[in-house]
Amino acid sequence: MKITDKLQQHKEGSPKPTFSFEYFVPKTTQGVQNLYDRMDRMYQSSLPQFIDITWNAGGNASKLSQSSTELVSTAQSVLGLETCMHLTCTNMPREQIDDALKEAYDSGCQNILALRGDPPAGPASSGDDNCEWEQCAGGFRYARDLVKYIRDSYGDHFAIGVAAYPEGHPEEPSDELNMRYLKEKVDAGATFLITQMFYDAQNFVEWCKAVRDYGIDVPIIPGIMPITTYAAFLRRAQWGNINIPQHFLDKLDPIKDDDELVRQFGTDLVVEMCQRVLNSGYVSHLHLYTMNLEKAPLIILDKLGLLPTEQDFTNDPVSLLPWRKSL
Ligand code: FAD
Numbered sequence: 387m388k389i390t391d392k393l394q395q396h397k398e399g400s401p402k403p404t405f406s407f408e409y410f411v412p413k414t415t416q417g418v419q420n421l422y423d424r425m426d427r428m429y430q431s432s433l434p435q436f437i438d439i440t441w442n443a444g445g446n447a448s449k450l451s452q453s454s455t456e457l458v459s460t461a462q463s464v465l466g467l468e469t470c471m472h473l474t475c476t477n478m479p480r481e482q483i484d485d486a487l488k489e490a491y492d493s494g495c496q497n498i499l500a501l502r503g504d505p506p507a508g509p510a511s512s513g514d515d516n517c518e519w520e521q522c523a524g525g526f527r528y529a530r531d532l533v534k535y536i537r538d539s540y541g542d543h544f545a546i547g548v549a550a551y552p553e554g555h556p557e558e559p560s561d562e563l564n565m566r567y568l569k570e571k572v573d574a575g576a577t578f579l580i581t582q583m584f585y586d587a588q589n590f591v592e593w594c595k596a597v598r599d600y601g602i603d604v605p606i607i608p609g610i611m612p613i614t615t616y617a618a619f620l621r622r623a624q625w626g627n628i629n630i631p632q633h634f635l636d637k638l639d640p641i642k643d644d645d646e647l648v649r650q651f652g653t654d655l656v657v658e659m660c661q662r663v664l665n666s667g668y669v670s671h672l673h674l675y676t677m678n679l680e681k682a683p684l685i686i687l688d689k690l691g692l693l694p695t696e697q698d699f700t701n702d703p704v705s706l707l708p709w710r711k712s713l
Contacts, residue, residue, distance in 0.1 A: 387468060388545035389497045390577045392435050393605055393671055403664050405432075405672045405692055406470075406607075407683060410440040411454055418452050424680050426465055432684060433694045433702050435671065437461060438470035438499060455486050459493035466704045469495050470547065474503025475532050480524035487536065491543065499547040499580060500532040500571075530570045537575035548572070550579040550606070552593040553586070556627045565600050578604050580673050583611035583622065585655075586629045587662040594668035608663055611675045612682035613652025616642035653682070657689045664690075 389406075396404050407428060412418050425437060439457045454471060462469040471490045473483065490498065526532045533546050548571040554564050568579070579602075584590050594606055613619045616638055623630050634655055641647040663669055672692075674683040687693050694702075 387496060388577075389436050389468070389470060389547070390545045390605065392468060393578075396435065397670060403670050403672065403690075403692060404435045405674060405687060406434045406436045406438065407674050407676045408438050408440065408609075409457075409676055409678055411442060411452060411457055412678065415452075418457070421457075421678060422460065422465065424678070425461060425467065428676075428680055428684065429465070429467055429704070431693070432687060433698055434467075436468040436470055436497065438472060438497070438673075441472040441474045441501070441503065455489040458490055458495050462495045463493045468497070470497035470499055470545075471495055472499045472501060473532065473536075474501045475521070475526040475529065476503035476505055477522065478503070478525050479522040483525070483532070483535070484539075487539065491540065496544055497547070498536060498544045499549070500529050500536060500576065501549055502527075502529045502532075528567075530567070530574045533571055533574040533576050545578060546576045547578045547580050547607075548576040550581045550597075552581050552584050552590045553627060553629055561596075565596065568597070569600060569602055572602050572604055576604065578607060580607045581609045582626050582628070583609045583675060584628055585623070585634055585659060586631050587659045589629065590663055591666040591668065594666065598668070605671070606669050607671050607673045608660075608669055609673050609675055610656065610660060610683075610686070612677075612679075612686055613638070613656055614649060614677070614679065614682055615645050616648045619648070619652065649682070653685055653689065657686055660686065660690055 393404065407425075409421060409425065412421050428434070429437075439454050439461065441454050458469050458471040461467045471486070473486055475483075487498070521527045526535065529548055533548060536544055536546055548568070550568055551564060554561060558564055558567070572579075579597075581590075590608065597606060611622060619638065620630075622628070637651050637655060638648055641651060660672055664672075672687075672690075674686065676683050684693070
């Protein structure tokens with residue numbers, strides 16, 4: 387089922403916000419098996435609306451034991467999870483894009499997050515000057531072009547999401563241009579937005595208003611990054627050029643060497659941020675970047691009161707499938 391239809395259906399039945407989980411492809415076969423087990427456990431305990439699988443940065447999947455498409459196919463057709471496949475333009479000849487879309491289609495997947503992709507050298511904000519990349523012959527330059535290609539090739543089969551940047555894209559300093567390019571992606575056929583991680587709730591809410599004022603009316607799904615260690619928190623914020631509000635630093639800097647305290651205080655800060663974002667009325671769904679970890683996202687959802695009740699389990703068609711019980 388398309389993510390957009392799922393979200394709409396839920397909204398009509400319940401005011402309770404929903405959520406989803408992002409995973410990346412592990413490097414080893416054992417890692418992949420562990421991830422399937424984790425996805426299944428997380429599904430059983432929390433009933434996310436969907437999960438998504440990232441596409442390896444720069445399109446270079448040769449170092450992975452499985453491709454994103456294999457993971458998507460297993461999650462969708464074997465585990466029965468509503469799955470969204472990320473698909474990028476960098477290092478992707480047209481043929482490879484066609485193969486990936488066909489595999490997703492054949493597995494029953496109906497959701498694609500269409501991206502330009504990180505350049506092979508990493509994001510512009512990483513300080514690496516070599517973030518220039520060559521467009522493949524017959525490939526695509528911008529996510530907008532990939533969105534249009536998917537729409538032209540598959541009509542309405544896929545819900546197509548695109549990336550959005552509440553604090554701007556590291557390669558483009560102009561807010562006006564960032565907004566224009568976002569609108570171009572939606573005009574090309576995108577039906578939902580997933581945002582870059584952020585910690586500044588006030589800025590996010592103002593950006594949502596600007597998105598709506600600009601005439602972009604598809605669902606906005608905020609990307610939420612749990613805080614696990616102080617070093618990872620700073621590194622990821624720096625990677626994405628993400629503003630860290632002063633009250634995050636005031637709370638976390640004095641305890642930066644105590645991982646357990648950083649996790650506890652960091653979780654409370656992220657929970658408070660999510661609450662503000664949900665209260666704004668612009669969003670009704672949270673997308674958690676799990677980094678393939680189980681506990682951190684589930685604790686956030688628990689503290690927000692979003693984990694399911696007995697009744698939710700009874701109403702969930704996937705959790706009731708007889709073969710799931712034997713997994
Ligand atoms: P685009 O929207 O194409 O933008 C790329 C750059 O081109 C921007 O600087 C933009 O300002 C500029 N631009 C856009 N349109 C035009 C135009 N018409 N004319 C001139 N300039 C233009 N990366 C991965 O490699 N794999 C993943 O799985 C992945 N998942 C992600 C998930 C989310 C939710 C997000 C937010 C990002 C993800 N990324 C992923 C990172 C993303 O690929 C990078 O941020 C990338 O630099 C931009 O991708 P985009 O799809 O936003 O590109």
